[in-house]
Amino acid sequence: MRWLALLLGLYGALPALAETVVVTKTIRAQDIVTADAVRLDPAPIPGAYAALGDVIGQEARITLYPGRPVMLGAVGEPALIDRNQIVELVFVRGGLRIVTEGRALARGSAGERIRVMNMASRSTLFGTVTGDGTVTVSNE
Template identity: 55%
Template sequence: MRALALLAALAAPPAAADTVVAARTIRAQTLIGAQDVAVKKGDVVGAVSDVDTVIGQEARVALYAGRPIRPGDVGPPALVERNQIVALIYAAGGVAIQTEGRSLSRAGPGERVRVMNLASRLTVSGHVLPDGRVQVSN
């Protein structure tokens, strides 16, 4: 009986899944709208299958028409641009220090970014907060 159930499971066609593809060529750093993506039948390993996870995101790399979109190809829109002056915040044990720094790359909320402290000229790393400030990690 187990063998029969196993044969039936193996003989069943695989469930068809959808893959999100670029409807046109999308340049890096472009916000993705509903008109920029399409759904293609078939499952591509590692590709995004839900179109709602892509819409409103920013292309991190160039996306070519008809090619699958992978999770690392998109991300939240950048709040911090390269060379932008940002507020650096360090808080520990009830003490909070705030100073200015210059961002060394682009980053969105929750992403890690390197920043040069303008007062000391030291490079530190931190996470971008939803308001665009950078929380320095220790």
Template identity: 50%
Template structure:
């Protein structure tokens, strides 16, 4: 038993370095990340992205600097709706379906919740952005 413990203690300090993804250039917030913007760096850091495929096509939410690790919260899906964009509001509960025009009060991508002002009533409501850029009101 002691022999087994000695072997385990001897093997524990030996650990391989994992690879992390770092930018090759400064990527500003709201920029789409391309494959040429990323490289792998042999290092082990907790809570950072290790797969470059998961970052390609995503939008930087904050500025990303060369050589620094990218955390999962630093990127997200590309924004479909910008602040002050005119959008279509949809309320769909069968058999009732209502559409109206609104103005986005925030910025977001598919699945994000944003506030929108209904242009007819000037009422502020919250809705979820659909993949087609329309806002679904619940």
């Protein structure tokens, strides 16, 4: 019985292993999160990031305030394309490759699907942002 009490006492004295990423200074929406703007807090909070590496270098989707945890979805990949930016539209099918100018109708990061307007025809279509900042369009 004494051993059980000793073991329970030891487990009660162990620190919590989970941590939460907390903001140390205001981070505006669309700003990149830097190492000096966040810290780890020992209190685990469900739905919040638990590792600094998951947050640092990401773009804030909303304004983050000091002392509050960084919740999942509050940060994401930095945008490569801004709204109203002139972008290169690329259409590829088989051996055919068409390249033209377009205007982005939304912000987007690599892999995101955004609306764009073909500058020549003024038609609106959807495309996927690539890592080099071009938009690949399809007729689907």
